[in-house]
Amino acid sequence: MAKAPPILARVFRGPRVESAHRGMVAVADARGTLLGGCGDPDAAVYTRSTAKPFQTMPLLEAGGEKAFRLGDDEIALMCASHGGEPRHVRTAGSILRKGGFTAADLACGAHAPMHEASARELARRGDSPTALHNNCSGKHAGMLLACRLLDLPAASYAEPGHPLQRRIRATLARYAGVPESDLAVAVDGCSLPVFRLPLSALAAAYARLLSARLPGEERPAAAARARIVRAMTQSPFMVAGSGRFTTDFIAAGRGRWIGKEGAEGVYAVGLAPSSAGKAVGIAFKIEDGSARPRDAVTLDILSRLGRLPQETRRAFAAYAEPRVTNARGLEVGRIEAEVPISARAPRKAKR
C-alpha cells in the first residue's frame, strides 16, 4: 500500500483539531525539473478543470481569435469554472452565437449556478438552470467554435474519439511532457474526456504555459498560450466569479501568476518568469477530493516558495486562514494550512 500523503491543512474546532486534509504537491519548472513537493509528486491524478487552458489552445492555435473576434472575456470564460452569474451566462451565449450555435448544442448538461446568489435568484424566478449555467459552458462553447473553424462535426464534439478531442489530448501531452499513450482518459463532470497524468507533469505544464519561450515550440502554439494567459489575467472575473479565490488570486497577481481549480481538490498555479528567474508551475491534489482547504494550501505553498508578496498575504487573510463559522455566524474554528514541502534535489519530473 502506498504511503499516506502528509497533512496539508487542519480544521480546528475551538483549540483542537477536528478534521485534516492530506495531499500531494509538485513544484516544477518548464524543463520538467521537479523543484519540490511533498507526498508523492508523481502520483497519477485526473486533471479535471486544470486542463481547461490546454483544452482551449487548439481553437486559438487555429486562428479562432481573429475568425470569431474573441475578446479577453470570452477567452477567459473558455478556461473557466465559472459561477453561472449573469455575466458568465451572457458571455457563454455570445461565444455560441459567433459560431451560429445555441445552448442546445452544448453537451455539458445543466446544473444550478455555483454562485449561490445567482442560484437563489434563478430559483426565486421559478427558472431551471440551463447548460449555460454549467461552470464549463465557456469551454464547451469554445470547442463548438473550434469545430466550426476546423470544419469538424459539431454534434459529436464531446466524444473521446472526435478529432478535436484527439488534438486536445495531444496538446496536453506535449505541454505536460508525457507520451500521449500514457494519458489515461475518463469522463469528466461535464461529459468531456478528462485526462490522468502525474501531478509533477501537470506542474510542468503550468510552468510551460507561463514560460516566455519553449524550445521547439511552433509560433501559433506559443501565441495561443500567451493569449490564454493574457485573457485570464486581464479578465479574472470570467475565470471563476464573485467571491471566488481564483478570481481574486489572479487579480492580485497582476500578470505575475494564474491559478485554476479542478474538481476533487485539484489546483494548479503558473508563476510567470520573475526578473531573476524562470517560470514555475505548482500542482496539488487534496487526497479526499475536498475543495475546502484549497485556497489556504495554495497560499501557504506560494508563501513557502517565497513567491507571495507580503501585501497579498495580508489582503488574503480570509483565504489563507479561513474561519469556521456556525449557523448563527459565530466563529467556532479555523482552517490552518501547513504544507510540508521541501526543496528537492532537482530531478526530471516523471514522464
Next chain:
Amino acid sequence: MAKAPPILARVFRGPRVESAHRGMVAVADARGTLLGGCGDPDAAVYTRSTAKPFQTMPLLEAGGEKAFRLGDDEIALMCASHGGEPRHVRTAGSILRKGGFTAADLACGAHAPMHEASARELARRGDSPTALHNNCSGKHAGMLLACRLLDLPAASYAEPGHPLQRRIRATLARYAGVPESDLAVAVDGCSLPVFRLPLSALAAAYARLLSARLPGEERPAAAARARIVRAMTQSPFMVAGSGRFTTDFIAAGRGRWIGKEGAEGVYAVGLAPSSAGKAVGIAFKIEDGSARPRDAVTLDILSRLGRLPQETRRAFAAYAEPRVTNARGLEVGRIEAEVPISARAPRKAKR
C-alpha cells in the same frame, strides 16, 4: 506525528481511483470492551450530532414525555439532524408550543433546509429559512421543554455553564464511561456545547444506549433511553428525512439498530442485543470530515461484523456502492468502501 489512519473508501472515476477517504473505526460493547476497529480507535473526536440521543435524555428522565404528552415523532425529532421538510418544521413548532415557546426562543440560528427540494420550494416562495428549518431545531426545542419542566432559565439554555448543559455533559460522560472532566467542550454548528471524547467511548455509549439493562443504572434513565431508541426506530423519518441514509437504515433495521450521523464525517450505530448476544456500538470518523463515504462505510462495517442481513445489503446497493454521476446524469464512477477492521483481542476501551 500520529500514524495516518487507513483508507476506508475510494472514489473511482472510470476504472481508476480519483480520491480516497481515510478514517478510524471503533466497535465496542456495553462494558466498554473494544471488539474491533481500525486506525486509532481511541482518537479524540467531536461527537457532533451523534450526541443527540444523550442530549435528549435529561428531558425524558425528568418525566418530559408525560408532562408534555410527547409522541414518537417529537422525541425522534429531538434526536434528529432533520432535512427541514415541512413535516419536520411542523413538528418542531409543535414541540415549542407545548412549552409556550416560539421559534424566536431557539438559539440554533437559521440555515436553508438540508432537504434540497424543500430549500428550493422556500426560495421559490421568496421566503427565508428560519431556526425551525435548522437541522437541530428539534433538539433545541426539546431543551427548551427541559428548562420549562426543571424550572431552569430558558433564555440561556445554550450556554455551556447552564444547569441543563451540565446535566447533559454528565449524562454523556456516564454513558461513554469517561470522567466528565475529560470531556473537552467546544461550540457546535448550532451554538450548543459539543463534546470531545475517544471514538471507542462513543462506540461504547451507543452499545449502552441499546442495552437491555446496565449495572447500577437508575430506572428513569433506563426508561428514558429505551424511550428514545423506540422513538427513533418507530419514527425514522423524523431522525433525518426523505432520501436520507439514516432514515432508510433505521427503517430497515425494524428495531434491530439505530444510526445517527454527525457533522464532519462522524457516524454512530447501536445494535440491539441479538438473540445470541449483547448490544454492540460502532463509531467512526472520516478524517477529512466528509459525509460522502459515510453510508457506504457504515454498511461495509456492518457487513464485515456479520450484522447486515443479505436482503438489507441488496436493498441498500445505492447506499453501499454509490454511483458518481455527472451533470448529464451519466455514470462516471463509483464509491467503494473497504474498511480494514480487524477483530481485536478485547480490551477496555480508553477512558
